[in-house]
Amino acid sequence: MNTKKRAAFAVRSLFAGLLVVVAFAGVSAIAQQQPQFVPQAEDPDNFPAGPGRDDAFYACAGCHAFRLVANQGLTRERWNETINYMTERHGMPKLEGKDRELILNYLAKTYPPKQEQNRQFQNPFLKQ
Ligand code: HEC
Numbered sequence: 001m002n003t004k005k006r007a008a009f010a011v012r013s014l015f016a017g018l019l020v021v022v023a024f025a026g027v028s029a030i031a032q033q034q035p036q037f038v039p040q041a042e043d044p045d046n047f048p049a050g051p052g053r054d055d056a057f058y059a060c061a062g063c064h065a066f067r068l069v070a071n072q073g074l075t076r077e078r079w080n081e082t083i084n085y086m087t088e089r090h091g092m093p094k095l096e097g098k099d100r101e102l103i104l105n106y107l108a109k110t111y112p113p114k115q116e117q118n119r120q121f122q123n124p125f126l127k128q
Pocket of ligand 1: 056059060061062063064068069072082083086089090091092093103107
């Protein structure tokens, strides 16, 4: 190789190397842009422990997220009606006897009506 050819070769290698670096930077930038959120399957352990929790979870989570249930706050009577409604309206297998009692107890105890907070005017300038 003469000097000219060697110089040309050096320049080309330099460009090739640069290209690899740029490509790598691009790929890792894309990789870093992947959303961090990874949806996870629900598990009974995601919800407050208590007798009947797993039974309630598996009775209700077949059709919709148990979160939908956990987001409610109902009296025992309304939970009872909800169970009937799921059976009558959506064809949930009938819940009866001990199973029903267990699940109803869990729902009523764990998800009671939510406290109504801040209904009264509160002066934000008055520290309590
Ligand atoms: C066979 C399917 C099925 C099963 C099992 C089931 N559901 Fe549902 N549920 C539905 C469907 C469909 C909806 C959405 C339509 C609706 O709100 O009527 C729903 C909606 C709900 C809602 C929301 C209602 C609202 O006002 O937004 C609650 C609360 C609920 N279900 C509770 C339960 C509970 C508690 C259980 C277990 C004891 C249960 N579901 C099991 C089908 C089911």
